[in-house]
Amino acid sequence: MSSAEHLIKQKFQQFYLERNRTLFSPPAASQREYGFLLFKGKFMVRHRTFKNPETLLTAIRDLSPAHVYFSTAYYQDPTASMDQKGWLGADLVFDIDADHLDTPCKIMHDNWKCKACSTVGKGSAPKTCPKCKNDRVEIETWLCDRCLQEAKEETIHLLEMIFSDLQMGDANLSVYFSGHRGYHVHLHSEDFRMLREEQRREIVDYLLGEQLDPSLQGMEDVPEGGVLILKGPQWGEPGWRGRMVRGIYEVLTKEGENLGLNQAQLKVINAWDKANFFTKPFWSSLKGINAGTWKNIVQRAVRETAAKIDSVVTSDVHRLIRLPGTLNGHTGLLGVNVPLERLDEFDPFIESIAFPEGQVKITVKDSPEFRIGSQNFGPFHDEKIELPTAAAMLLLCKHKAEPTS
Amino acid sequence: MLTRADLAKYPFVAEATDYVRELGFSIDEIATPEFSPVLDRAERRLEEALSKSQISVEVSNESAEILSFPVSNLILGLIGDERARRRFALAEAKRAYDLLRQESPEKLEHIATTTFGWRLERLDIRLGLRLYDFGLNLADFLRNSVHLREPRWNLPNRVLNHGLVYVTREETARLMEEEVRMRVLERSSKVPASVPQPLGSKVERARGLVIKWLGIPTQYELPKVPMPDAMPPCIRHLIDNLNEGKNVQHMGRFALAAFLLNIGAGDEEIVKMFKPATDFSERMTRYQVEHIGGKRGGRTKYTCPMCTTLKTHGVCFKPDKICDTIRNPLSYYKRKSRILSGKGPSREFS
Numbered sequence: 001m002s003s004a005e006h007l008i009k010q011k012f013q014q015f016y017l018e019r020n021r022t023l024f025s026p027p028a029a030s031q032r033e034y035g036f037l038l039f040k041g042k043f044m045v046r047h048r049t050f051k052n053p054e055t056l057l058t059a060i061r062d063l064s065p066a067h068v069y070f071s072t073a074y075y076q077d078p079t080a081s082m083d084q085k086g087w088l089g090a091d092l093v094f095d096i097d098a099d100h101l102d103t104p105c106k107i108m109h110d111n112w113k114c115k116a117c118s119t120v121g122k123g124s125a126p127k128t129c130p131k132c133k134n135d136r137v138e139i140e141t142w143l144c145d146r147c148l149q150e151a152k153e154e155t156i157h158l159l160e161m162i163f164s165d166l167q168m169g170d171a172n173l174s175v176y177f178s179g180h181r182g183y184h185v186h187l188h189s190e191d192f193r194m195l196r197e198e199q200r201r202e203i204v205d206y207l208l209g210e211q212l213d214p215s216l217q218g219m220e221d222v223p224e225g226g227v228l229i230l231k232g233p234q235w236g237e238p239g240w241r242g243r244m245v246r247g248i249y250e251v252l253t254k255e256g257e258n259l260g261l262n263q264a265q266l267k268v269i270n271a272w273d274k275a276n277f278f279t280k281p282f283w284s285s286l287k288g289i290n291a292g293t294w295k296n297i298v299q300r301a302v303r304e305t306a307a308k309i310d311s312v313v314t315s316d317v318h319r320l321i322r323l324p325g326t327l328n329g330h331t332g333l334l335g336v337n338v339p340l341e342r343l344d345e346f347d348p349f350i351e352s353i354a355f356p357e358g359q360v361k362i363t364v365k366d367s368p369e370f371r372i373g374s375q376n377f378g379p380f381h382d383e384k385i386e387l388p389t390a391a392a393m394l395l396l397c398k399h400k401a402e403p404t405s
Numbered sequence: 406m407l408t409r410a411d412l413a414k415y416p417f418v419a420e421a422t423d424y425v426r427e428l429g430f431s432i433d434e435i436a437t438p439e440f441s442p443v444l445d446r447a448e449r450r451l452e453e454a455l456s457k458s459q460i461s462v463e464v465s466n467e468s469a470e471i472l473s474f475p476v477s478n479l480i481l482g483l484i485g486d487e488r489a490r491r492r493f494a495l496a497e498a499k500r501a502y503d504l505l506r507q508e509s510p511e512k513l514e515h516i517a518t519t520t521f522g523w524r525l526e527r528l529d530i531r532l533g534l535r536l537y538d539f540g541l542n543l544a545d546f547l548r549n550s551v552h553l554r555e556p557r558w559n560l561p562n563r564v565l566n567h568g569l570v571y572v573t574r575e576e577t578a579r580l581m582e583e584e585v586r587m588r589v590l591e592r593s594s595k596v597p598a599s600v601p602q603p604l605g606s607k608v609e610r611a612r613g614l615v616i617k618w619l620g621i622p623t624q625y626e627l628p629k630v631p632m633p634d635a636m637p638p639c640i641r642h643l644i645d646n647l648n649e650g651k652n653v654q655h656m657g658r659f660a661l662a663a664f665l666l667n668i669g670a671g672d673e674e675i676v677k678m679f680k681p682a683t684d685f686s687e688r689m690t691r692y693q694v695e696h697i698g699g700k701r702g703g704r705t706k707y708t709c710p711m712c713t714t715l716k717t718h719g720v721c722f723k724p725d726k727i728c729d730t731i732r733n734p735l736s737y738y739k740r741k742s743r744i745l746s747g748k749g750p751s752r753e754f755s
Binding site for chain 1: 556563566711717
């Protein structure tokens with residue numbers, strides 16, 4: 001273990017040892033599998049079960065792990081090997097992560113490095129190294145206000161889709177900040193619990209709009225008076241029918257020019273009155289767009305309005321996922337429950353701080369500017385400084401700093 | 406709600422099971438002369454399914470039509486031939502579909518909710534050119550739709566509103582067909598402890614029918630030596646990518662290793678295949694190959710992921726004609742190797 005890891009582990013232990021510490025307890029907590037990723041050797045301890053939150057807390061206090069996970073699945077025997085566990089169902093979970101979003105600030109704070117030739121660059125990692133064409137490119141991410149704001153907006157968009165399309169009334173839904181770059185949505189529902197992997201994958205495809213065929217959602221060329229007229233669904237219709245229409249409107253009004261529309265067509269778009277959209281397809285007044293352009297527009301519309309979830313997390317019925325109320329070893333921030341009504345105003349850089357007190361002396365190699373609480377820090381470059389514990393922990397966990405001895 | 410004529414049409418419904426139970430006959434009575442129409446019909450049900458994958462509707466003798474269904478299932482359970490069970494389940498399901506699609510929404514709803522436990526709501530909503538009679542609970546929809554392959558059954562192509570999937574009357578009947586198929590398959594899998602004496606001769610005759618129509622069960626053996634020409638496009642693409650030193654994602658690597666292990670390639674051979682990978686580590690690769698082969702870790706031997714999974718993860722590549730007929734790369738291999746070695750039917754691909 002490095003000296004940074006020693007310090008992080010020690011701070012984590014102090015956090016967990018606090019007298020009033022309690023843990024989040026998921027429904028049917030004793031039917032879950034628990035796992036811990038240790039600092040030492042990045043070793044994973046899993047297939048554990050705990051009768052109650054107190055014994056779980058005792059184990060966490062002993063181990064002081066970098067990450068604590070629990071299974072989205074329920075098992076007869078959580079400690080058995082995978083094929084002997086006796087699967088009893090699983091929550092339906094969704095993961096929205098800034099990794100999957102295209103935020104403009106990544107160029108400022110994300111770095112990549114080619115493991116082969118050590119070329120470095122800014123922003124999202126290229127598929128292959130531009131210099132040596134090798135594909136072993138490592139990415140170093142950062143978490144910033146902008147990225148987390150976009151992740152939150154995506155989460156809100158996902159929730160809207162869940163409530164309007166998926167939700168069957170009685171499901172019990174919770175939203176958690178992961179303590180790093182995203183949000184998790186957990187649905188505890190009898191209806192969804194027994195869904196198998198291939199069935200969950202259908203839900204994933206639905207939310208992503210994957211393989212959506214517009215002609216099966218009501219977009220059809222219908223002959224009328226000798227010419228083909230594009231008929232389509234209407235604004236207020238349920239599911240993808242209405243969503244596709246709203247997306248088309250967004251795409252046309254925002255980027256009509258880039259899609260090759262002429263001035264006359266753009267003029268028509270600007271003159272549209274939204275109030276009429278509920279009664280007839282609004283594009284009927286838009287003449288002279290060829291089928292290829294329409295196809296392009298509809299594809300963009302679907303992509304724009306889809307929920308950008310991580311497909312693997314939702315379809316995996318044996319997933320281990322972060323236990324809310326525990327520390328995230330990538331940041332030193334807490335994974336926390338965010339009540340739905342507070343999601344809009346939730347500020348992860350204030351409300352997930354686990355170490356509000358004290359100062360730590362560190363040596364920073366390189367760090368972009370960041371905010372913890374209401375204070376901004378950095379950017380830093382090869383400096384010895386003393387920072388509030390939460391800020392220092394973030395830099396230590398992100399491998400941007402070492403403790404000053 | 407359901408008449409006796411309905412039970413004859415739909416002998417799988419809960420009411421038909423009750424009806425049979427209320428008659429309260431014992432297994433010995435099967436041998437009595439009054440029972441022979443039932444036994445004859447049970448045998449004909451099987452023969453129709455085996456010979457033309459279609460079961461007729463005989464309304465002239467309603468009780469025989471109702472009672473023969475469980476008897477057919479019992480006989481199939483005793484024979485225990487999976488091909489026959491599948492054939493029968495499919496034929497019974499199709500028979501049900503042809504009848505169900507002509508029924509009133511009320512009757513569909515009754516059978517779907519009481520026998521299948523579906524949560525179904527009457528809608529009568531017109532969207533575009535289609536009239537949606539029902540909203541079907543998402544979980545009930547998915548349980549059946551995942552077996553259907555036309556694009557219209559993919560969830561992104563459906564209308565989904567507050568957990569209800571909009572379905573037309575015809576679609577409801579089609580989904581019910583699937584439910585019937587699964588249930589008949591399940592029912593005929595129950596093997597009674599012993600052959601009831603009076604059924605003995607019937608079972609033997611039915612066994613003869615299975616051999617007559619489906620042939621002697623031969624487990625087609627995969628080629629002893631891996632046959633590269635029989636590999637599906639996705640697998641060949643993965644191998645090509647590795648050879649060209651391109652990056653192959655986790656799911657692709659897993660699929661490739663699992664596929665090769667399942668067609669009988671040796672661990673060493675597989676490890677060698679990964680050598681061109683830029684991040685190749687022999688120790689790691691060997692561990693993972695052994696893990697997938699069930700020699701390490703959880704001791705589960707993994708099979709190759711389904712085509713749907715590979716599609717989701719972008720591993721599927723240029724699917725060809727054979728791909729349209731299979732759901733797993735291993736089935737592709739089985740089929741193609743059979744064609745290439747001249748042992749199997751090639752009619753579908755001529």
